[in-house]
Amino acid sequence: MAERKAVFTIPAHRAFADALAAGMLGRIGKDDLPRALLLLPNRRAVRAVTEAFVRASGGALLLPRMLPIGDVGENEALGLFDEAMALEADVQPAIAAFERRMLLMPLVHRWQQLSGRARSSVETLRLADALARTLDQLQLEGIEPARLHETMAELGAHWEATLNFLEVVVTAWPPQLAARGLMDRVARRQMLLGAIARRWRASPPARPIVAAGMASADPAVADVLAVVAGLPRGAVVLPGLDLQTPDWDDIRGFPAHPQCGLLHLLEAMSIARDEVRVWEGTSALDGPEARAGAIGAALSLAGSTAHWPPAGPLADLRFAEAANPAGEAGIIALAMRRQLDTPGATAALVTPDRGLARRVAAQLRRWDIEVDDSAGTPLARAPSGTLLLAALEAGAQRCAPGALLALLKHPLTGPGEGRARLNWLDDVRRLDLALRGVRPAAGLKGISARVKSPPKGALPETERSRLAEWWKALRPRLDALEALMAKPRRLGDFADGLRAFAEAMSEGRVWEGAAGRAAAETIAEMVQHGDMGLRIPPADLPALLGAMLGDVAVRPPFGKHPRLAIYGLLEARLQRADLMILGGLNEGVWPGGDPFDPWIPPAIRRRLGLPETERAIGLAAHDFVLAAAAPHVLLTRARRDASAPTVASRFWLRLLAFAGDHAAWETELPLLAAAIDARGAVPPAERPRPSPPVADRPRQISVTQIDRLLIDPYSFYAEKMLRLRPLDPLDADLSAAERGTIVHAVIETLIAAGTLHDPAGRAAAIDAAIAAHADQPLVAALWRPRIVRMLDWVAELMRARAAGGWGAVRSEVEGRVEISGVTLKGKADIVQAGPEGVLIADFKTGKVPGQASLADGFASQLGLLAWLAEEGALDGPASRVVEVAYWKLSGGKDAGEEKTSARHYKKAWSDLPAFIDICRAAFREAVSDYLAGSRPFEAKVKPEYAVHLQDYDHLARLAEWWGRK
Structure with a gap:
């Protein structure tokens, strides 16, 4: 007589967890239920089924013992099996996941060095993690190391070297662990599962045992399921097995098919599909059976699409497409919020896209709804994790201004709240202002020097003293970070120092809450096991720790909204809501891309009998079918992501093709979601024309500001009357402006000392001028040679002019004159006396004004300086220019170029007295119209000359009125 096999399936249209609970109550009964053992895929499945039992019981109920068995996870509780507990004394403990990481990274690093593939520590970590997954896979499938060598024929040199390394690791790894008194968690799991299967075969338990929810399984789990199926009171319950599809045997060769994982599981259990029965159990969350069958047909093998049944509507299933991820999140959030208007109705978003999940959670907060996201938040994005990463980034960049300020402005840095927090932020703001402009010298020494001598005008004197006092108290804590990041160390040393620094900077708040506890546990693991790993360069540490923290999930606390949830694919396999929203349906997201194994090529996987990497796509398809069979379903996607257009998921396209013209599109939600954030009609701003009283207008102006006032009066108004100054960028490179300042200072020094023609004097003056930028390699390497050539050119020009009869030279000559109650002031770079009059010259290290602007009076600096000289207002008697x-x-190649009224710009300077009159008229227009008159300070009066005047365009709201009639 054939052995009885109790294998069941819960059809896709039924809510798995609720049907399972109802069926177990019917088969086993409430009285015997506490003696039962229920095996589930993972811990999250245990939580889902627990909630289903609560719903099914309608009151008090003693639950069966529920244990996770399916997924390979370090925390899965195999040790709780009664049958395994007796074996634990003879089985070595499992190695911790982080400890294994630290042991594998040096092996991978050595292989990278020998093969010429040495890269960053992050790449080493990722390859070590991939190697760990490969070791797990080989142990799960029971592949012996010798079989790796047998499969190397006809491989390329790259893969042969890789597999040779892998063979060595696989062979030497178990003895290495045994020497430490440990074993791999997968090998330990397989050993315990094998022992459990043998014991149950030899002595079948009398209590009820049910294994449920596995859509695929490795050989050890499949063996346990086969044993459970044959127990007197055992049963195996599969999710969504299709008992009707006619091409069952053909599915075997298509690992991306939704049923392929179940087919392989049944084969591993030696169960034929016709032996599987339908589980007796229903729930209020069952969907329409016809739609579930239609979805299964839509995702059938490509060759069967020609035999699709006639297209018809997919009842209660709608499609919604958004322009971008923000629009998709808005549609989903509104659909979930609208579900709350129906008493007792539930809704869940199912998506593998964590970015979309975060967006939806944020959108729901506008209605004060906090929703459970079962996948949690990566620790690298949680406040405690970002503080640790900000500290490492600041240390790796040697306290560069941007990274240092990011650390000091972090919400967990400094005092927590109240006046102390505000004072802290005020101090950080002062430091921010002091660090603006050219980057200081690297390290805290450079920051301290900048705090001691901030840029001119950056801070009032009283605030400078407050900043210096605050920085003095803060400096010792930052010294500890600088010392920690000064040289390569092992990860344990870095983690220990980082723990102390983060605690000091946050006053202990970094370890508070769920994220703080996760951070503390992760850092403790690094301290415990990090000493056995590689020595990490400080520059690699932020990315390395970021990758590690990104792998740690911070689970949300309980007590969030009871009727709304966000599920990952594992949760959706067993749980259901009245409205299931399947979001992020784009290729590469759902399903994800085919995972690449860097250690075993696809051909070798097939020879070894390892599961194809495409099987992950099949599991994603199976999860999609189960979720899309809910009572009400909304499918969503965005036509583009943050960087490029997207391609719709194959599941989306199949369902659209299957439904044809009967596809139901959600039209109301996109319009409502757009309307929520839509603004009313806002009249665009007019061109600004502020007109302050004459008494409030400036009574002094520089020769360099006349052009700005006439070209763009609004920018003059914003700078001189509103006293608005653009902040210099942080951590800026030295620009042409700083180079021009250095050149002007050197020339002034040389002319005053009379050493312009002395090469040694020029060299000494250059060295003195650039000493303040000794920490900038650019200055010594590139600027100094150019400045030398500039000064050589100036000296040669002066020598030639002296030979032509020109006499004494003065530099930086100041002057001023009052006209109509307005003072005009200016400074000439060079004033040189000649036989018939004087020369006025201006140094330009940037662009020289063009002839058109000179002729139109919009480059009036030299003309106005000449006027001052002729009026006797340029530090001397009246002189003819x-x-x-x-x-x-x-x-550069041409060290310098002279543009002079004697030989150039004949159109503008052919008649120098006329040019001076044009400039004088420009000044009088500025005075009469703007400074002593009432003309409004209109924006962009002469836009053709305002290309370089852009600092205040955003205040003028230029984009709203520019080019409008």
């Missing part, structure tokens, strides 16, 4: 010039200094 016979020449003006721009001396463009580049220090």
Whole structure:
């Protein structure tokens, strides 16, 4: 007589967890239920089925013992099996996952060095994690190391070297663990499962045992399921096995098919499909059976699509497409919120896209709804994790201004709340202002020097002293971080120092809450096991720890909304809501891409009999079928992501093709979601024309500001009257402006000392001028040679002019004159006396004004300086100006170029007195219209000359009125 096999399936249209609970209550009864053992895929499945029993019982109920068995996880509780507990004394403990990481990383690093593939520590970590997964897979499938060598024929040199390394690792790894008194958690699990299967075969338990929810299984689990199916009171319950599809045997060769995992599981259990019966149990969350069958047909093998039944509506299933992820999140959040208007109705978002899950959770907060996200938040994104990463980033960048301020502004840094927190932020703001502009010298020494001498005008004197006092108290804590990141160390040393630093900087708040506890446990693991790993360069540490923290999930606390949830694919396999929203249906997201194994090529996987990597796509398809069979379903996708257009998921496209013209599109929700964030009609801003009283207008102006006032009066108003100054960027490179300042200072020093023609004097003056930038390699390596060439050119020009009869030279000559109650002031770079009059020259290390702007009076600096000289207001007696010039200094192939009224710009300077009159008229127009008059300070009066005046365009709301009639 054939052995009885109790294998059941809960059809896809039924709610698995609820049907399982109802069926067990019917088969086993409430009285015997506490003696039963229920085996489930994972801990989250235990939680789902527990909630289903609560719903099914309608009151008090003693639950069966529920244990996870399916997934390979370090925390799965195989040790709780009564049958395994007696074996534990003879079985070595499992190695911790982090400890194994630390042991595998040096092996991978050594292989990278020998093969010429040495890269960053993060790449070593990722390869070590992939190697760990490969070891797990080989142990799960029972592949002996010798079989690796047998499969190496006809491989490329790269793969042969990789497999040779893998063979060595697989062979030497178990003895290495045994020497430490440990074993791999997978090998230990397989040993215990094998022992349990043998014991149950030899002595079948009398209590009820049910294994449920496994959509695929490795050989050891499949063996246990086969034993359970044959027990007197045993049963195996599979999720969503299709008992009707006609092409069952053909599925075997298509691992991406939704039923392929179940087919392989049945084969491993030696169960034929026609032996499987339907589980007796229903629930209020069952969906329409016809739709579940239609979805299964839509995802059938490609060759069977020609035999699809006639297209018809998919009852209560709708499609919604958004332009971008934000729009998709808005549609989903609104659908979930609308579900709450129906008493008792539930809704769940199912998606593997964690970014979409976070967006939806954020959108729901606008209605004060906190929703459970079962996948949790990566620790690298939680406040405690971001503080640890900010500290490492600041240390790795040697306290560069941007990274240091990011650390000091973190919500967990400094005092927690109240006045102390506000004072802390005020101090950080002062430091921010002091660090603006050219980056200081690397390290805390450079920051301290900048705090001691901040840029001119950055801070009032009283605030400078407050900043210095605060920095003095903070510096010792930052010194500890700088010392920690000064040289390569093992991860344990870094973690120990980071723990102390983070605790000091946050006053202990870094370890508070769920994220704090997860961070403390992770750091403790690093301290415990990190000493056996590699020495990590400090520059690699932020990315390395970021990858490690990204693998740690911070689970949300209980007590969030009871009727709304966000599920990952594992939870959705067993749980159901009235409305299931399947989001992120784009290729590469759902299903995800085919996972690449860097250690075993696909051909070798097939020879070894390992599961195809495409089987993960099949499991994603199976999860999709179960979720899409709910009572009401909404499918959503975005047409593009943050960077590019997207391709719709194959599941989405199959269902659309199957439904044809009968596909139901959700039209109301996209419009409502867009309307929520839509703004009313806002009239665009007009061109600004502020007109302050004459008494409040400036009574002093520089020769360099006349052009700005006439070209873009609004920018003059914003700077001089509103006193708004653009903040310099943080951590800026030295620019042409700083180079021009250095050149001007050197020339002024040389002319005053009379050493312009002395090469040694020039070199000494250059060295003194660039000493303040000794920490900037750019200055010494690139700027100094160019400045030398500039000064050589200036000295040669001066020598030639002296030969032509020109006399004494003065530099940085200041002057001022009052006209109509307004003072005009200016400074000439060069004033040189000649036989017939004086020369006024201006150094330019940037662009020289063009002839058109000179002729139109919008480059009036030299003309106004000439006017001051002729009025006797340029630090000397009235003098006739016979020449003006721009001396463009580049220090490049052409060290300098002279643009002078004597030979150039004939259109503008052919008549120098006329040019000076044009500039004088420009000044008088500025005075009469703007400074002593009532003309509004209109934006962009002469836009063709305002290309370089952009600092205040956002205040003028230029984009709203520019180009409008």
